[in-house]
Amino acid sequence: MARVNKVLIVGGGIGGLSLASGLRDRGIEVDLVEVKKEWTVYGVGIIQQCNVIRAMAQLGLMDRVLDAGFAYENMGIYTAAGELVQMLPGARSAGPEYPANLGISRLALHKVLSSTAAERGTTIRLGLTVEHLEQDVDGVDVMFTDGTRGRYDLVVGADGLFSKVRSMVFGKELKPRFTGQSVFRHNFPRPPELDHLMVCYGKNHNAGLCPLSKDLMYMFVTSSEPGNPRVPEDQLADLMRERLAEFGGILGRLREQITDPKQVVYKPMEVIFVPAPWYRGRVVLMGDAAHAMTPHLSQGAGMAVEDAVVLSELLVEDAPLEVLLSRFMQRRYERCKFIVESAIQIGDWEMQGASRADRSGLVKKVMEVIAQPL
Template identity: 60%
Template sequence: MNTVSNVLIVGGGIGGLCAAIALRRKGIAVELVELKTEWTVYGVGIIQQSNVVREMHRLGLLDAYLDAAYAFEDVAIYTTDGQPLARIPGQRLAGPDYPANVGISRRALHKVLSETAIELGTQVRLGTSVESFEQDASGVDVLFSDGSQGRYGLVVGADGLFSKVRGLLFGDKYRPRFTGQSVWRHNFKRVAQIDHLANYQGPSGNAGLVPLADDLMYLFTTSHEPGNPWMDPAGLAEGLRQRLAGFGGGVGELREQITDSAEVVYKPLEAVFVDEPWYRGRVLLIGDAAHATTPHLGQGAGMAIEDAVVLAEELTAGGSLAEQLQRFMDRRFERCKFIAEKSLLAGEKEMQRDPAFDRIGLVKQMLEVTARPI
């Protein structure tokens, strides 16, 4: 018999939905609350690298979305003018029948995750979050923002960078900080040569092109934005073109196609890392609520997905809840800290325009670390 029979998940993003799926597949009752009244997702696309593909396969999700995704094998690094610097072959960690990497639109991924979670029996309530909770040795009494109440064996805070659950656990001790950079994204019709993750780097900045479907890819670039200035939504197209001014080759050709500010997704980069156990009693943080970092290594969502898989495994592996949560921390803390710190390092080196920084070496190191079993 499982130590925990019912779990409340706060937050209906990638981490929360994957946790719901993983727990339901283990037979644990799950209720999920999401603050948004309309369960939509922002943004353009997401990269799921080899380790993430492996865990999505273990969650039984790969087949459901591969038709809506773009499978690719390699990561290539180029100069800002498009001259090749390195090509890093992918690893088929999910098995020979599955790709090394996947690019997928966030909407398509959300559709698969939300529909699967509900099909498996997750009870979902939108427009609701946690107001407060009190816990004792056998459970957590939760008061919700709509005035309702419930009691659960475990509460999982998967409510992102500005986590309400984190605040209830730790107060103001862990607050997101602006890193000095922002990320810009824009969708384009895929061109034939972008059949892999293409990263462009140099003194002029860092940008990338990611295939999402046969007819779709997205461009991203990071920029140094001292003071985190407010950006006029009407000027985002011009702002993105300006920040791509130093790029030639394929990125330079795409730059002049950016004319509609409504098609540009702009986001200041903020980070937070809970540098102690992510749980107190029967309340646990996962994903960005515990370890939000920047997208420089493309592993933010991947770490949340891994959290979900490990949590379900440990909750059904025997021992007391305290022992289970400590085993979860033993498997997750250093791995997530590595990704968080190295992602921030890459951003800092970009802002410093450090010519000695070995980005290729860092990518190779990340791929080697994340290929290890969790």
């Protein structure tokens, strides 16, 4: 079977763009299609922990990402009143020259990833996706939604939670499920003293603050939302303040500044974990298309970037594609499964009002796992 020379990536999110840069850096031809007609970024900020920083460094992206974000070392656990319970030090898994953690706005991260992928020679087309694909032993014939066609050695479905590639190749019965929780987010100016990730455990909700840049941070609060109700956009500010009612300290002071519903980002928590294997012939899933998780561990995007690292390393090896994709599963499946299930478990505990000890113990275990090499 011929070496992988040309790859189609469907989806221009964090995972897809990271993979594009990784493959181009190794000389593989890459086409990337994104269904959006222009680049738009949903959300406010993102937390990159030690394993994500290491993965970004392996892809040659970290220096640019570091310049666009806010580096920090520690995570502080606080009571709902704002009293410090424990300060957890981070690990510099990428080496002493890089920080343990990084906060960055999603827009800034997207600009870095999209510009780097383009500079490395990725052919990027916006406003279209895959209409039909047919594969044989030697390749995949793809027809796009604009009527154009292409042939590839491998097609990568990096098109997110509601992946069209997954539906086309793996079956429409694989659908995301709502966990019972949602998350509200809002940006604020960052005071100098907020130089770490702040997580506050409340009785009914959990909230926190994450630095994103010299001047910016974001607040989040998770909440139980039985039935996944439709939330009117003009009520988002009122609802976010309501979910923050039990919090004091800096969260309580900031709460009263949440007045513009257009500044609130609301997202129901939906998950999916595709059974092994994540490939069918010459089509493979990665990122949220294969393993979308809740944000409780800040690892959703990180797992997608790790997927990109492993695929980039494997696809240049001189071995049959079936063997390479099998190795991809060996390196990714159990790790992703543990983290997805752990994030869901934390959310379940929150909704049940379970003890803080269970949550803290599981978080520490996850930190140990993600610190291990890929």
